[in-house]
Amino acid sequence: xxxxxxxxxxxxxxxxRVERVVxxxxxxxxxxxxxxxxxxxxxxxxxxxxxxREIPIGEFFTGTEWSPLFSPSQRxxxxxxxxxxxxxxxxxxxxxxxxxxxxxxxYLSQYASPRVRGIIKPVLEILAGIPTVVLGFFALYFVxxxxxxxxxxxxxxxxxxxxxxxxxxxxxxxxxxxxxAEDAMTAVPVSLRDGAxxxxxxxxxxxxxxxxPAALSGIVAAIVLALSRAIGETTxxxxxxxxxPRFTADPGQGVQTMASFIGFAGIxxxxxxxxxxxxxxxxxxxxxxxxxxxxxxxxxxxxxxREAYE
Amino acid sequence: MTTAEVAARPESQTxxxxxxxxxxxxxxxxxxxxxxxxxxxxxxxxxxxxxxxxTGRPRLNGDLIRNMPSARPARAGLQSAIFGSLWCVGITAxxxxxxxxxxxxxxxxxxxxxxxxxxxxxxxxxxxxGVPSVVFGILGLAFIARGPLSxxxxxxxxxxxxxxLVLPTVIIASREAIRAVPPSLREGSLALGATQWQTIWRQxxxxxxxxxxxxxxxxxxxxxxxxxxxxxxxxxxxxxxxxTGLDSGYTVLPLLIFKxxxxxxxxxxxxxxxxxxxxxxxxLALNTTAILxxxxxxxxx
Numbered sequence: 345x346x347x348x349x350x351x352x353x354x355x356x357x358x359x360x361r362v363e364r365v366v367x368x369x370x371x372x373x374x375x376x377x378x379x380x381x382x383x384x385x386x387x388x389x390x391x392x393x394x395x396x397r398e399i400p401i402g403e404f405f406t407g408t409e410w411s412p413l414f415s416p417s418q419r420x421x422x423x424x425x426x427x428x429x430x431x432x433x434x435x436x437x438x439x440x441x442x443x444x445x446x447x448x449x450x451y452l453s454q455y456a457s458p459r460v461r462g463i464i465k466p467v468l469e470i471l472a473g474i475p476t477v478v479l480g481f482f483a484l485y486f487v488x489x490x491x492x493x494x495x496x497x498x499x500x501x502x503x504x505x506x507x508x509x510x511x512x513x514x515x516x517x518x519x520x521x522x523x524x525a526e527d528a529m530t531a532v533p534v535s536l537r538d539g540a541x542x543x544x545x546x547x548x549x550x551x552x553x554x555x556x557p558a559a560l561s562g563i564v565a566a567i568v569l570a571l572s573r574a575i576g577e578t579t580x581x582x583x584x585x586x587x588x589p590r591f592t593a594d595p596g597q598g599v600q601t602m603a604s605f606i607g608f609a610g611i612x613x614x615x616x617x618x619x620x621x622x623x624x625x626x627x628x629x630x631x632x633x634x635x636x637x638x639x640x641x642x643x644x645x646x647x648x649x650r651e652a653y654e
Numbered sequence: 655m656t657t658a659e660v661a662a663r664p665e666s667q668t669x670x671x672x673x674x675x676x677x678x679x680x681x682x683x684x685x686x687x688x689x690x691x692x693x694x695x696x697x698x699x700x701x702x703x704x705x706x707x708x709t710g711r712p713r714l715n716g717d718l719i720r721n722m723p724s725a726r727p728a729r730a731g732l733q734s735a736i737f738g739s740l741w742c743v744g745i746t747a748x749x750x751x752x753x754x755x756x757x758x759x760x761x762x763x764x765x766x767x768x769x770x771x772x773x774x775x776x777x778x779x780x781x782x783x784g785v786p787s788v789v790f791g792i793l794g795l796a797f798i799a800r801g802p803l804s805x806x807x808x809x810x811x812x813x814x815x816x817x818x819l820v821l822p823t824v825i826i827a828s829r830e831a832i833r834a835v836p837p838s839l840r841e842g843s844l845a846l847g848a849t850q851w852q853t854i855w856r857q858x859x860x861x862x863x864x865x866x867x868x869x870x871x872x873x874x875x876x877x878x879x880x881x882x883x884x885x886x887x888x889x890x891x892x893x894x895x896x897x898t899g900l901d902s903g904y905t906v907l908p909l910l911i912f913k914x915x916x917x918x919x920x921x922x923x924x925x926x927x928x929x930x931x932x933x934x935x936x937x938l939a940l941n942t943t944a945i946l947x948x949x950x951x952x953x954x955x
Contacts (some may be wrong), residue, residue: 366851370760373753375771377778380818387933389794440694446687448692464692466945471699472870473941475879476909477929478706481915485923486705508845515698522695546677548684557800569784574785578882583915603882606788610886615798623698624886628792632785639784643689 390630391625398619404626410589410600412623419619425589426627427605429506429599433581436510436595437517437574440456442567445512445521452522453529472519480583483512488584496596504586512584513577521570528562529555561649564570566643572638577630578603602631708935710927719759721896723910727921732929735910738809738889739878739894742906745813746820746877751870753817754824755859758866761825763854783822790819791883799887807888810900815883820873827869831862864951871944875937881908888947907933 351359396404399421407422414420420424448468452461488508493501501507532555538556556563586598587608601606604626721731757779765772794815798805805811835858843853884906885892890913893905905913907929914926 346703346830363849363851364921367760367764370756371755372766374760374775375823376753377782378775380793380821381782383797384785384793387793388789391796444691444694447688449694451688451692455685464696467694467699469945470938470941471695471876473879473937474699474702475881475908475933475937477881477911477915478702479880481911481926482702482705483665483775484915485709486701515695525833526826548681551684572784574784575838576788578786578788578885579911579912582885583912594919601784605831606792607882610795611890613888624792625796629787630788635784635789636781638782642784643780649696 358403361618365525384456384632388625388629392629393624395619395626396634398622399626410605413620415614415615416619421623423627423630425591426578426600426602426605428591428593430575430603431514432506432593432595432599433601434574435508435573436507437513437577438567438571440511441517441521441570442515443575445518445566445570446525446563448518449524449525449553450555453526454547454555470517470521471515472523474516476516476577476579477583479512479516482581483508483580487512492596495553499594499596501596502598504588505596506583506599506624507595509581509583509585510595513574513580515568516577516580517573520573521566524566524569525559525563528559528566531562532558561645564649565645568638568642568645572635572642575601575638576603576635577601578607582607602627606631646651655897691727703934706927706930709924710929710931713732713924713928714931718925718933723892723905723913724894725892727917730914730922730925732907732910732932734896735905735907735929736895736932738893738904739906739908740810741897741902741904742813742816743874743878745809745900745942746816747870747874749813749817749874750820750824754821754870755822755828755866755872756769757825758832759854759859761861763850763858764827766848777839779822779825783826786882787880788882788886790815793818793887794883795886806901807891807903808901809897809904812887812889813882814902815887816877816880818878819883821881821907823873823876824870827873828862828866831865832868834865835861864947868944868948871940875944878940879908879933879937881912882907883908885912 348561366455404421404423404483406424407420408424409420409422410425411420452464456464488503488505492505492508493512497499497506536554536558538552540550545553546593581601581604585601585604586603587600588598589600589605591599592599604628609620612620614624662932678719701929717729718731719736720733721729722733723735724730739932757785761772761776765775794811797803798811798814799807803811805814839857840853841859841862844850849858888903889909891905892913893903895902909928911926911933914922914929950954
């Protein structure tokens, strides 16, 4: 091949062109995620703004009656019942997921032999992969009648209860909680653990006094993420807590959460542009903002407070 | 601290002290507590499977899969939902795999971390993975089913929303698989004169296929079980025909389960439980494949 030695050969030039095209194409692919986020923000905001043109923002954030899909003369737009319903279900779920998730994480990272771990980890993964509609069925037709209705001490529990929904949502997020906390605990350097053992600490003392504090940032981030998951869980809440928005703190009653309202209203197929349609977006914006805030918080906690070991 | 000082410390200050019976008791109690935590998860899983199996057993037969949904519980089946799920999940896999792997390759192999847009993309993907799935349903309702695309309540709309939903998970899993390929492999290829893309296409991607496959199968199985966003996209309707194309109306297995489970007639709950078993068997098969793939082809570099 004889050519000008100072110019790249046509072969080399073609290779460079291919490189450039591939690179640009992949960058374009990567930007899709940003486009999707912008689309979410836009799709939520426009109808939500329209909603607040119709309904005073004060009424929305102070009212304690929620019946936006009723006939125009009877409907009420106070979002509080949805907020308390969400809080109630989330609180119960966290009470299940955090202690048991942490316990499982300590067991897997500090106690279990590799063989036992090899069995329990996949089983937890299977639990994490159970569809929410299946968990909702379990909450509605097993946990509520067999456990909640039988053992709840105050008042009669109906077909739906915040407790049944919360308990099962807690179980649903337990594997995620356990897996994230375990990652945080495993990341603690072995030397710390060995040092404590060398000083005569028992395994419990190593776990609670050395591993736990050292992994705290990761554990807190896992809890925040679990909160976000519990708030956004839709199908279990819709099936087991029902769709009656009540302004109550009684776990024995059925409630509606923000997410389950969105699902409920969506089933009803609201005509585009109607107030009911816009309500979905107003509540959706609120839900999106809350979970977005929690996710950002979780990311920051890990970045900010991570104990840096070499 | 010198050895002498450590030795001189009063016993009450050291972490250990003597192994007293109280300490031993607390250790045992702690051990029981954390084993109980694991037991809670395992027992619940077992109770859930048993409950579904015992409830659904009477309807577990070929008719369940062959029959179309019906208003009469004795004849109600799952056929249109099974085909609907196959359509939706198949399209989701076909779309999310190239997009997800492409993004992962870009972020791992080409992108410069110090650029603002790269950080924006990374933060974005992290956040998208945490958005509640029902919010993706709202997006689909406003942008795809109605609004700009106006595709209606169709298989195409459902599949597109599921794709957007699983994309972050596919990206994150693929990135991890690509990152696990040792730099020496890339350096060797580049040193032999291959271009960056040739290195990626012939060395990095083949080496990361098992990891990518595992992550993708897990993501796709998530799409198969997903119900919340499709509630808003018309999948809960009564459908007695199989989809014939992207513009067909549809229902999917999780939503048919939802429909049967919320029916007032208790006989339908039996059909729902039987359908749950069908769904779980398919999911279990997918998950087992993923885990086997991981164990079989996982390379330690």
